[in-house]
Amino acid sequence: MGQTDFSSHKALLIEDMAEARIMQKKMLTDFGFQSVDIAMKAETAIDLLKTQSFDLILSDYNLGNGKDGQQLLEEVRHSELIPNTATYLMVTAETSIEMVMGAIEFQPDGYITKPFSQALLQRRLSKLLEMKAKLKQVNLALDEKDFAKAIEEAYLVMEAHPSLEGKCLRTIGECYLEMQEYAQAKAIFSNVLKNRKMPWAVFGEARACFYLNQLEQSESKFRQLMIDNRFFVSAYDWLAKIKIAQQDHVAAQAILVEAIERSPKNLLRQMELGKLSSTIEDYETSELAFRRAVSLAKHSCYNNAEIYLKHLSTFVKLSEQNPLSSRQKETFQSTLKKIHQLFFDDPAVRAQTYSYETDIYLNIEDTNNAKNTLALWVRDVESGIALAPTNQQNKQYKLALEN
Numbered sequence: 001m002g003q004t005d006f007s008s009h010k011a012l013l014i015e016d017m018a019e020a021r022i023m024q025k026k027m028l029t030d031f032g033f034q035s036v037d038i039a040m041k042a043e044t045a046i047d048l049l050k051t052q053s054f055d056l057i058l059s060d061y062n063l064g065n066g067k068d069g070q071q072l073l074e075e076v077r078h079s080e081l082i083p084n085t086a087t088y089l090m091v092t093a094e095t096s097i098e099m100v101m102g103a104i105e106f107q108p109d110g111y112i113t114k115p116f117s118q119a120l121l122q123r124r125l126s127k128l129l130e131m132k133a134k135l136k137q138v139n140l141a142l143d144e145k146d147f148a149k150a151i152e153e154a155y156l157v158m159e160a161h162p163s164l165e166g167k168c169l170r171t172i173g174e175c176y177l178e179m180q181e182y183a184q185a186k187a188i189f190s191n192v193l194k195n196r197k198m199p200w201a202v203f204g205e206a207r208a209c210f211y212l213n214q215l216e217q218s219e220s221k222f223r224q225l226m227i228d229n230r231f232f233v234s235a236y237d238w239l240a241k242i243k244i245a246q247q248d249h250v251a252a253q254a255i256l257v258e259a260i261e262r263s264p265k266n267l268l269r270q271m272e273l274g275k276l277s278s279t280i281e282d283y284e285t286s287e288l289a290f291r292r293a294v295s296l297a298k299h300s301c302y303n304n305a306e307i308y309l310k311h312l313s314t315f316v317k318l319s320e321q322n323p324l325s326s327r328q329k330e331t332f333q334s335t336l337k338k339i340h341q342l343f344f345d346d347p348a349v350r351a352q353t354y355s356y357e358t359d360i361y362l363n364i365e366d367t368n369n370a371k372n373t374l375a376l377w378v379r380d381v382e383s384g385i386a387l388a389p390t391n392q393q394n395k396q397y398k399l400a401l402e403n
Contacts, residue, residue, distance in 0.1 A: 012038075042068070074300065270296065
């Protein structure tokens with residue numbers, strides 16, 4: 001294992017601490033890496049990944065100001081900046097379950113905890129890169145989204161390398177899911193489970209059952225997975241989908257709340273909880289979820305105006321029920337400021353923001369601010385930088401201000 005030839009592999013080392021950066025680069029060059037590029041922050045790494053290809057990405061979790069290692073991994077997976085043929089190893093001194101689960105949800109090829117020895121890193125890299133080499137043709141097909149070809153290649157790898165049978169069967173099952181051949185996917189995962197109870201096979205079979213509309217069977221498997229491994233957070237997301245399909249939104253909300261307790265740094269899950277809570281008119285929970293989403297959005301590839309607008313919309317609903325507290329008013333103003341800074345150039349966003357502002361001011365009987373906001377809205381409409389209020393909105397605001 002230690003004799004792996006690293007000389008032809010190109011590495012990207014992402015580390016903000018100078019001492020660790022020097023030490024890890026020396027380790028890589030000692031292993032035989034001829035090319036080791038350095039990035040001290042996530043944004044630099046993203047720029048490099050957009051223009052160059054790497055066989056290994058060795059990234060620290062803590063990267064100072066800006067995106068952290070999890071958010072970097074989230075973005076490169078979402079934007080497909082690294083191919084399946086590359087190896088992504090997360091390095092961290094963190095030991096919290098929150099960090100580990102957050103990173104695992106975005107699927108690094110592995111992680112290693114500081115402090116680690118040169119020998120341990122070499123063994124870990126040797127194992128990962130040798131496995132990648134054996135799976136190269138499978139991963140090339142996955143990068144091309146040629147799932148039928150990936151299945152074909154996976155069977156060939158299984159024949160040549162029996163030790164990779166589990167990895168190959170998992171890939172085959174996932175490919176069938178991607179191809180929407182759910183019965184075949186279920187058969188693959190079920191056959192694996194006849195011999196060994198692997199969490200990934202339970203997860204795959206449960207998803208196949210969901211797509212086959214076998215909801216009771218799917219629910220049973222997801223619940224068993226949650227019992228066996230309470231930190232398999234994706235199972236909670238799918239169980240919530242089942243409850244939504246069954247129109248049991250309250251149960252779905254409770255499941256998402258529990259999932260967030262397990263792994264709170266998933267922005268999309270916070271958004272789902274916020275939307276679902278609004279559906280059942282639980283605006284306190286909705287506001288909290290969207291507030292957390294706003295906090296997570298700053299360095300996320302999923303950052304968009306909807307997150308902030310949804311947060312504002314919860315204050316409209318809350319202010320219809322009770323006067324806003326001082327903390328709620330401060331939070332509303334904070335999110336409002338962020339929209340002005342980030343998204344106010346969009347005429348539709350500008351109009352929607354003015355609408356929510358006006359609604360809130362009218363709900364809390366702040367007539368002066370309501371009038372001022374409407375005046376700004378009209379001015380921006382005349383300048384062509386905001387969409388106009390609808391006829392219904394004009395009638396509503398006119399009536400409210402007359403009374």
